Amino acid sequence: MASDTRDRILDALERLLLDVGLAQVTLEAVAAAAGVSKGGLLYHFPSKEALFASMVRRLGDRSDRQLADAVARGSSVSEIYLQYPDANSADEIALYRSMLAAMRSADGQHDEVQQAVGDVMRSWDDGLLSEIDDPVQAEIVRLVGDGIYLAALLGLPRADPNLHRRVVDRLLGTESAPDADAT
Template identity: 80%
Template sequence: MASDTRDRILDALETLLLDVGVTQVTLEAVAGVAGVSKGGLLYHFPSKESLLASMVRRLGERSDQYLADAVAQGRTVSETYLQSPIGEGAPEISIYRSMLASMRSADGQHDEVQQAIADVMRSWDAGLLAEFDDPVQAEIVRLAGDGLYLAALLGLPDPDPDLHRRVVHRLLGTDPAN
């Protein structure tokens, strides 16, 4: 039950961040949207910074699970990292929503939140480095994936699907016919 309450509070925080931005988010507002008392919220999250950092850590857990599932299905880390950020499935949408809310929480005022975001953004580095003999190529793939995701977060137009596919094949050195 506590996990359900924690998730409900974190979902409420994401909703508020997406709707009004970090400057308008208060513990009282989050508690109200989550349907808990402020004391109930403080039981789980002793401060606004703790609440924000927990939201980002949950994003990291979801992202790690998404990657593990993709690899279990036979996809590589780099293919998964370079995919279009908004897929058709619920995990992609949930991660996208959490990432957007997390980015909106990064106001430079909370060291714990900034570190949690940095940890999430770099969490796939080891997997990318393991797939390439050249660390420069792994970094190029990471930067391209970051750019794709940031463009989606900003609402920029999706790249042409055929061009995107060709870019991924070139970056990964794979045969575009497959």
């Protein structure tokens, strides 16, 4: 039951961050949106910083589960990291919303929140480094993947799917030799 209340509070925080922005988020507003008293909110999260950091850590847990599920289905970490997010997946939409809310919460004033956002953003590094021997190449893959995800979060136009596939293949060294007739 406590877990349900915690999730309800964190969901309310995410909604407020997305709907009204960081400047309008107060403990009172979060409590009201979650349908709990301010004392009930403080029981679960003793400070605003703890509340925000918990939201970001939950995002990290969701991201880790998504990665583990995809790897269990036979995907590589690199392929997953470089794919366009599936806008039709409820889990992916929830992850998007959580990531966008987390980014809106990282205002530079809360060290614990900044650290949690940084941890989430770098959480897949070990998986990339386990697949890619060259740490520079692994970092390039991470940066490109971050750009793809950020563009999706911002609703920017997607690259042509064929071009995207060619970029991924080149980054991962899986591209086939150019067709002699295509020159």
